[in-house]
Amino acid sequence: MTQALPLTYLEAGESIGGTPLLVLHGLFGSARNWQSIARRFGEQRHVFALDLRNHGGAPWAGTMSYPEMADDVLRFLDDRGYARAAVLGHSMGGKTAMTLALRHPQRVERLVVADIAPVAYTHTHGPYVAAMQRADLAGSARRSDVEAQLVDAVPEAPLRAFLLQNLVMENGAFRWRINLDAIAAGMDALIGFPDLGERRYEGPALFIGGTASDYITPEREPAIRRHFPAAKIQMVPNAGHWIHAERPEEFAAMVEAFL
Template identity: 65%
Template sequence: MSDSLPLTFLEAHPQQPTGRTPLVILHGLFGSARNWQMFVKRFGQRQDAYGLDLRNHGGSPWNDRMDYPAMAGDLGRFLDDRGLDRAVVLGHSMGGKAAMTLALTAPERVERLIVVDIAPVSYTHTHLPYVKAMKAADLTGRSRRSQVDEQLRDAVPDPNLRAFLLQNLEVEDGGLRWRINLDALEAGMDNLIGFPDLGSARYDGPALFIGGAKSDYVTPEYEGDIRRRFPAAEIRMVADAGHWLHAEKPEAFTSLVEAVL
């Protein structure tokens, strides 16, 4: 893993050691560990919990390569750097595909897999319009996110989604800059909406797939793909929730996760 990257992370730990396997949480595209801070703290009351910034996101290093085998390599390095033989790995969306790739390529590192609203398939949608809109935004002389919000309005009409994307703006030297590597995300978009060809690889350990009932990321048509790769998978749906089900229905989501932890 000589080309793996050292990832930045948040962490939380129980007041007393519990002997439970640590939990690693992976965010989705355009996200960061900060989006999962509440869950890191909550799950960290029962076992060591880490929220990672994946490559080209948050505070983690930038790199031209943006695909799931590379992200799985970064996760392996994180475990090695922390002296962890294995972990329970929870990933949402892009983070879920990174978690699945680690489980399929290094199953001995994953004690239990929890995948949130994503399947091991290639999707037809793309997030390139969002990347292009962010790249096109003029940050010159801007010091507030609200000044950029207006520039994204046509390409990203959903105000909640715009607010989520704008979380990636940070102040530097009195101005604004994107803290995600938009060039790498643009070049790697086909990899991100796809899923790597891993031959006949499968993960026989316990796996929980949690989908949003109002989302189209985990649908009955993908159940065969899930069970082919993860034969022990349990699939649960959260009612009245979409792709960001953990934010929309946090208690229902937390209950499902804690039941398997």
């Protein structure tokens, strides 16, 4: 395991005291994806939307297991003198949040997990990573040139647009701002979940799923209950995996009521 890294972040509600809310994005995402919702939550709480390692503006590292990413979040709290925080995580960020809560339950006041369960999934995002790695950035003059190279592996236009948020132009040349090599090497761990034995987080927990997504299903409820006995599970109708983007009003209202 690498040492805990200092994470970059976006902030809202700076003038509000009390226990802060940390927001953790999913794979290929960044704090920027949560900017509008963070501003809304910032009307009631001090909010930090974090860039997890190898994403956004955060430092790169060769490995990115969930215990390592949870340690990064723990360092963020320690560096700012926060004893506890409410933590909201989506997908990869949700697994990071769950790992933090199970390993350091005293540091998590409340837990919100968006469309992910503490289980290993069979589908992989490896083909997306491979397509991004293969893209000829040096020979591309426009973003559309790069996008065209992703079409075969990523036929869905909204998903391509999401991935292309990680394409940045610096000094006249394109580069990916996510660490594709580390993500590819860590894919098995990222679609999995660490073996934390029978650890339990007894605090308040809310799991929010989308009815059009297959990440939180009745078959996965026992795993949620085993580790999070106080968990409430709520489903957002007609929402897929990116609940906060597809149904922001319903999602935010559920989180606010829980917090």
